[in-house]
Amino acid sequence: MKVIVDMMGSDHGTEATVPGVLRFIEEYPDVQVFCVGNEDELKPLEGKATIIHAEDVVPMDAGALQVLRLRNSSMNVAIATLLEEEANAIVSAGSTGGFLSATTVKLKLIPGIERAAITAPFPTAIKGKKMVVLDIGASNENTPEQLIQFAKMGSIYAEKVLDIENPNVYLLSNGAEDDKGTPEVVEANKRLREMDFPGFKGNIEGREALDGHVDVLVSGGFAGNIFLKTSEGIAKFFGNSLKKMFTKNLSTKIGYLHVRKGLKEIQDTFDYKSTGGAMLLGINTVAVKAHGNSDAYTFYSALKVAYKMAKQDVVAKIKEGFVEDGS
Amino acid sequence: MKVIVDMMGSDHGTEATVPGVLRFIEEYPDVQVFCVGNEDELKPLEGKATIIHAEDVVPMDAGALQVLRLRNSSMNVAIATLLEEEANAIVSAGSTGGFLSATTVKLKLIPGIERAAITAPFPTAIKGKKMVVLDIGASNENTPEQLIQFAKMGSIYAEKVLDIENPNVYLLSNGAEDDKGTPEVVEANKRLREMDFPGFKGNIEGREALDGHVDVLVSGGFAGNIFLKTSEGIAKFFGNSLKKMFTKNLSTKIGYLHVRKGLKEIQDTFDYKSTGGAMLLGINTVAVKAHGNSDAYTFYSALKVAYKMAKQDVVAKIKEGFVEDGS
Numbered sequence: 021m022k023v024i025v026d027m028m029g030s031d032h033g034t035e036a037t038v039p040g041v042l043r044f045i046e047e048y049p050d051v052q053v054f055c056v057g058n059e060d061e062l063k064p065l066e067g068k069a070t071i072i073h074a075e076d077v078v079p080m081d082a083g084a085l086q087v088l089r090l091r092n093s094s095m096n097v098a099i100a101t102l103l104e105e106e107a108n109a110i111v112s113a114g115s116t117g118g119f120l121s122a123t124t125v126k127l128k129l130i131p132g133i134e135r136a137a138i139t140a141p142f143p144t145a146i147k148g149k150k151m152v153v154l155d156i157g158a159s160n161e162n163t164p165e166q167l168i169q170f171a172k173m174g175s176i177y178a179e180k181v182l183d184i185e186n187p188n189v190y191l192l193s194n195g196a197e198d199d200k201g202t203p204e205v206v207e208a209n210k211r212l213r214e215m216d217f218p219g220f221k222g223n224i225e226g227r228e229a230l231d232g233h234v235d236v237l238v239s240g241g242f243a244g245n246i247f248l249k250t251s252e253g254i255a256k257f258f259g260n261s262l263k264k265m266f267t268k269n270l271s272t273k274i275g276y277l278h279v280r281k282g283l284k285e286i287q288d289t290f291d292y293k294s295t296g297g298a299m300l301l302g303i304n305t306v307a308v309k310a311h312g313n314s315d316a317y318t319f320y321s322a323l324k325v326a327y328k329m330a331k332q333d334v335v336a337k338i339k340e341g342f343v344e345d346g347s
Numbered sequence: 348m349k350v351i352v353d354m355m356g357s358d359h360g361t362e363a364t365v366p367g368v369l370r371f372i373e374e375y376p377d378v379q380v381f382c383v384g385n386e387d388e389l390k391p392l393e394g395k396a397t398i399i400h401a402e403d404v405v406p407m408d409a410g411a412l413q414v415l416r417l418r419n420s421s422m423n424v425a426i427a428t429l430l431e432e433e434a435n436a437i438v439s440a441g442s443t444g445g446f447l448s449a450t451t452v453k454l455k456l457i458p459g460i461e462r463a464a465i466t467a468p469f470p471t472a473i474k475g476k477k478m479v480v481l482d483i484g485a486s487n488e489n490t491p492e493q494l495i496q497f498a499k500m501g502s503i504y505a506e507k508v509l510d511i512e513n514p515n516v517y518l519l520s521n522g523a524e525d526d527k528g529t530p531e532v533v534e535a536n537k538r539l540r541e542m543d544f545p546g547f548k549g550n551i552e553g554r555e556a557l558d559g560h561v562d563v564l565v566s567g568g569f570a571g572n573i574f575l576k577t578s579e580g581i582a583k584f585f586g587n588s589l590k591k592m593f594t595k596n597l598s599t600k601i602g603y604l605h606v607r608k609g610l611k612e613i614q615d616t617f618d619y620k621s622t623g624g625a626m627l628l629g630i631n632t633v634a635v636k637a638h639g640n641s642d643a644y645t646f647y648s649a650l651k652v653a654y655k656m657a658k659q660d661v662v663a664k665i666k667e668g669f670v671e672d673g674s
Binding site: 081083145157160161192194197199200201202203225226227228229230231241242243245246247248249250251252253254255256257258260261262264265266268271272274275276277278279282283285286289290 | 408410472484487488519521524526527528529530552553554555556557558568569570572573574575576577578579580581582583584585587588589591592593595598599601602603604605606609610612613616617
């Protein structure tokens with residue numbers, strides 16, 4: 021297996037990506053890793069990975085056109101390397117929009133898919149149970165047809181990667197009734213019902229979506245992003261509040277000792293970062309976007325996600341799914 | 348002051364609304380209260396409020412047309428009573444969609460306003476600091492012009508009712524940059540910038556919106572509803588998790604005793620229900636929608652919200668705001 025890594029463009033740069041890659045190589049010695057970026061900063065990887073120099077770095081806020089113009093950027097060189105090497109996966113912690121545009125343009129979408137969807141396994145109220153939420157930010161507007169495609173890609177991902185048999189599928193909306201939502205959501209609901217989409221259960225509100233009984237949550241990119249970011253915001257709020265509460269004085273610190281284990285469990289249940297990255301589903305290769313503020317561990321986790329997706333042949337499985345029923 | 352109350356149609360019916368009204372009357376003896384509903388169930392209010400019998404009840408899931416057809420429903424009779432009595436405010440815990448449609452059709456919108464917005468003061472990470480979020484569910488789609496109108500109504504509400512001087516205003520989006528969001532959000536951002544809208548700061552993500560520095564958060568109804576419901580969902584998740592953690596065994600129960608006060612504070616900071624209801628801003632009268640699952644206290648709180656809005660003459664102030672600059 022060959023994995024291409026864009027080493028530049030994240031908040032902590034090579035300080036996070038180099039140790040992340042080193043750990044990954046140690047654990048998966050069978051994988052050929054190609055590291056693209058400033059060769060001076062990649063010295064620690066010499067002899068362990070193939071180092072490919074790239075002059076430029078795509079800025080975090082780069083727009084689609086800007087990325088494509090930066091031909092010698094680590095992101096573009098990484099994509100070119102993937103094509104040359106016919107590699108299995110690509111990972112980047114750089115600009116999400118940039119990575120999405122560049123992979124869409126240069127690596128193409130899977131035939132039949134109109135738009136890539138960014139997705140990530142999402143924690144739920146049930147410990148260890150994850151759900152797939154898509155799209156969480158690739159698009160600002162989506163047609164009913166695209167929502168249906170997301171439902172299909174999400175189902176395949178849930179089944180093949182998360183090992184969920186007959187995953188259930190819900191549309192994120194502002195009410196549980198079939199007629200609730202934007203015109204696009206209402207139409208997607210209607211068509212999913214008409215086609216007897218496997219596992220489709222109808223609409224669900226943000227309040228119930230996290231209860232743990234949802235396997236695939238389908239949303240347009242704008243609302244999906246609001247869902248993701250709001251969850252993170254409230255989780256952050258509770259995290260900070262609890263920390264402040266327990267560190268207030270000696271008595272509260274003693275209180276902490278009594279529930280330390282339970283708190284750790286809650287934290288683990290609701291940890292957004294443990295998955296390491298988001299997948300760009302619909303792209304004609306495994307493409308994983310690591311968090312922009314990845315540390316070494318998070319970046320290593322993103323590499324593992326890419327490895328697992330390549331190993332499970334997720335792209336081929338999505339392709340099959342879209343060929344089978346000719347949509 | 349005259350307040351009209353639709354006593355029927357909520358989850359707990361008159362078991363919640365009757366004691367809620369009794370408490371309100373006790374505390375505000377200067378207000379004339381008109382209670383509309385099944386007269387048998389309203390007997391405890393005899394001599395304290397004007398009781399008006401209404402045969403029917405609007406079901407919780409009623410659509411717009413169904414509500415208008417139910418002429419003898421408590422909701423419609425309450426609205427008719429408001430018009431007859433030239434009353435100052437109306438409160439209902441019945442169907443949100445129904446209440447919105449019926450008030451829009453029969454009480455009309457304030458001239459210049461295209462769509463009513465449902466809004467509620469929203470808790471933030473700063474104790475006691477609330478922000479105004481609108482629209483949280485009146486519409487499924489909104490034009491840039493409507494978003495701008497929400498910004499205006501929200502600012503007036505924040506200034507006149509929440510006593511926030513020069514409130515700042517943000518657009519909820521999937522990125523902080525001006526070019527992020529749906530085409531409607533991007534266009535609204537552009538126009539708010541062009542018109543130098545007072546206090547307009549730009550876009551904000553769901554993650555930062557709760558930090559406590561936002562006074563007015565403007566959103567289309569669909570995304571606003573996702574924002575609200577997702578927040579509630581995560582808050583519920585943390586609430587349940589903490590409860591389970593602290594009640595696990597004797598040791599954790601002792602832990603609880605050490606932080607009881609702090610936990611109460613967190614709970615109070617993040618209490619969605621304390622405000623009692625949501626306002627229908629843009630309607631040509633004070634219209635408050637109490638929670639569908641209101642208990643007596645919540646319903647009483649909704650009545651207080653209506654009282655305060657009427658006392659502060661919020662509707663007149665919004666009217667002035669829309670006349671002043673002719674939009």
